[in-house]
Amino acid sequence: MHYHVGMFGSHLSIAGGLHNALLEAQQLKISCVQVFTKNQRQWQVKPLTNEQIDLWHKTRAQTKIRQVVSHDSYLINLASPDPENWKKSKSLFREELLRCETLNIPFLVTHPGAHMRQGEDWGLARVAKALNQLHKQLPGLKVITCLEVTAGQGTALGYRFEHLRKIIDLTTQPQRLAVCLDTAHMLAAGYELTSAAGCRRVIAELTDTIGLDLVQVIHLNDSKVPKGKRVDRHEHIGHGHIPLSAFRELVNHHHFRSIPKILETAKEISPDGRPWDIVNLATLDQLGKRPTKRNLNTQKRIKV
Ligand SMILES: [Zn+2]
């Protein structure tokens, strides 16, 4: 089996050890992987042992994984109006940054947070303030925080490109920030990922508000809900409301070719008996390839 050439990857489990995600990525023949560096549902953090760190680096060196991305804990709300929760969120995010640094993970993806009815401008300023404090406390880290576009559920911030731009503009060290797109979130937030032409218009808007250079990670998920529903429900590629033509436009854009494009779809077995990750990666492979004679032959063998 060939390696997936298009910088496609998947969010993989760290059950039984962080390095297991790398081993699974190797088995899937993918070139990038996303991980949680800790249990994402817990506030408590067990420090990484030297043994865990060594095993991670050793496994990384032995595998052909080109890029690793981390996603932070869903408990973190850097926009929280509650002083105690804001403090806890900052302290856990600090830990997330340090773990990425230790594990040599260059990108940490985070959702900007929820303003809990304090207002969007208030919330965006609150997130920037938290990041400014952390950046000041932790000078010289290499890890880049990627603010993820959200579906805009409840009082969640980040469902407009302008929100992410505003946070970056309000920070004192903007070079430590970048952006993560998520196709399911974008459609749910109302962005027109409903055709190739729609996707081109979304990219044009992204160019005007954020700039394509700032996009460092993309989450490739289809959406169970149609455009504008403001709920976050991931679906397998080509099985939801985003047509393959929109995915094709995005994955082949020259600006996004070499950045990690990660699946965050359910780890189930598909009706044909293959794990869904394999099926989704095969779909992405087909979208990412220009139809040469050799590829056409390969495509015939891959049932999608
Ligand atoms: Zn996310």
Ligand SMILES: [Zn+2]
């Ligand atoms: Zn995502």
